[in-house]
Amino acid sequence: MSRQTILGLGAGIIVLLLFPVFLPRFYVYLVSIILLYGLLATSLNLVLGYGGIFQFHHAVFYGVGAYGTTLMLTKTGLPPMLAFIVGPLASAAFGLVIGIICIRLSKLYFGMLQISLGSLVWAIVYRWYSFTGGDDGIHGIPIPEMLSSPKSAYYYTLIITLASLFVMWKIIRSPFGSALQGIRDNPVRSEMIGINVRMHQLLALVLAGFFAGVAGSLFVVVDNTVFPDMLFWTLSLEILIMCLLGGWFTFLGPMLGAAVIVALRTFVSAYTDYWALVLGIIMMLVILFLPNGILGYVEEKFKRGFMEPEIEGQ
């Protein structure tokens, strides 16, 4: 990392730390939501952008993490803080199960089988009134005292998000991350030089599931609710859009995409009921004119010669 990048990141973190001091409550909430969606999108990018795996139903891990945390908080008498570890672990375990089932399939088939399994989970959550609250979800989740105010929820979200991003950054820079990107670019050659392709992809799925679960548990802290739409497939595609808009192949792109989309959604929804229409048009424009996303475009412009290979489309 260059000196400027470190300075820029430091300044950004200081600004984020100071937000609750001068921003009204609503904006503190909004930034919390942006952070956790950004974390969710980054975790998707880990498998999609860096792993080249067609993770079509990422929202289901987010939902499992949120429901796992919530059910621990409401249905058991165990120490509350434990729930914030159990939720993400549950979605990591779920990632492992889905991974084992789907990993043999290639590309589009992988994505569709994942959507099918995800819809199965959604259907169960949607119908199981006595356990998950059915289509109403669960409201007014009891949050530990120290996290219950908006400010402390914000700081908790900020710290966990930054820590998770740091860990994911380290993962991508590790030998494992390099191998993963090698698999994305050329699975056959990777196999030839002795990389266990399936194991690497599986581990990536588990890690992505874990961080998506972390994002889910953060939502519980910030919003105190869970509902079945958190596992619906349309949310998965919205997360995909965040990655696309910010720029996959860039580490902070998904965070930027999440910030743009969540902020736009909040402000557009204040004026009109037709947010989906606006989002659809934005998406079309991005796909047509900015296929590498905002950060991808910036990198292309300012760092000549820097070119990341595309996902091999089949």
Next chain:
Amino acid sequence: MDAVYSIISAGVLSQVFVGLSRTTILFIVASGLTLILGVLRIPNVAHGSLYMIGAFTAFTVTKLSGGGSAGFWIALVIAPLIVALISLIAERGMFQFLYEREHLMLLLLTFAFSLVFGDLVKLVWGGEYKSVPVPHIFQGFVPLFGGLPFPLYNLFLLLAGPVVAILLYLLTNKTKMGKIARAAAVDREMVGAVGINVSRVFATVFVIGCYLAGLGGVLVAPTVSVTLGMDHNLIIEAFLIVIMGGLGNIWGALLGALIFGLTQSLGILIWPKFGIIFPYLAVVVVLLFRPTGLLKSTW
């Protein structure tokens, strides 16, 4: 004991018939999807929206023509054509420039279309439930073998499914157009090299596929309440059917629709609360044993 047995089997039988009429709708929509997927390689998420537009257009046409039973038949002709026209505009205006893009991009692009279409439907028709009356000659019930009443309209659906299947078979296998389309699915460049306008072939296939979505929407309209969000539920089902049957294979779509429709209706009988999960389970089981679908895929 005999009486109990006959009641159970009558219940099962009637659920089988309910499942089969559901299969018809699923097949008609999924066959359009699989056609587009097989030839153009576009995973068209907007397919569900076109189905919804078909249903809403059927409502309007029926209403405009006085709400009588003639209205439904007019809608059956006009509504799918309107849907086809919309898809033609979308294809010529946007999709035709993007065939070379990778699937993920196309998936997201068609999702963008589905968002736009969804909100346009909300803008035009509003958020309330709409209902389309069952055409006069299909009102009423017929007794099934067990003596249980079965809606006449569903019987009509049961007949419509095979008719569409046969017409599609003839179209893709017996006409020149269909043969060219199948050739283009395998090797687009080669078909272009022998002097055929591939772009026009693709447009035609796309429009026919979307026409089928609209047709499915019109046919389903009298049996359900026409509402926003009916696209989101259907498109996943249609995709799973297509994947289960083998991408691009029309008979696969039929087989997939049969499995999906029957597990759905019989699942409700077995476990009323969680009947919804059985079709998804079926997809998982099928893909575990046959990862590329039951029948041969054109990919």
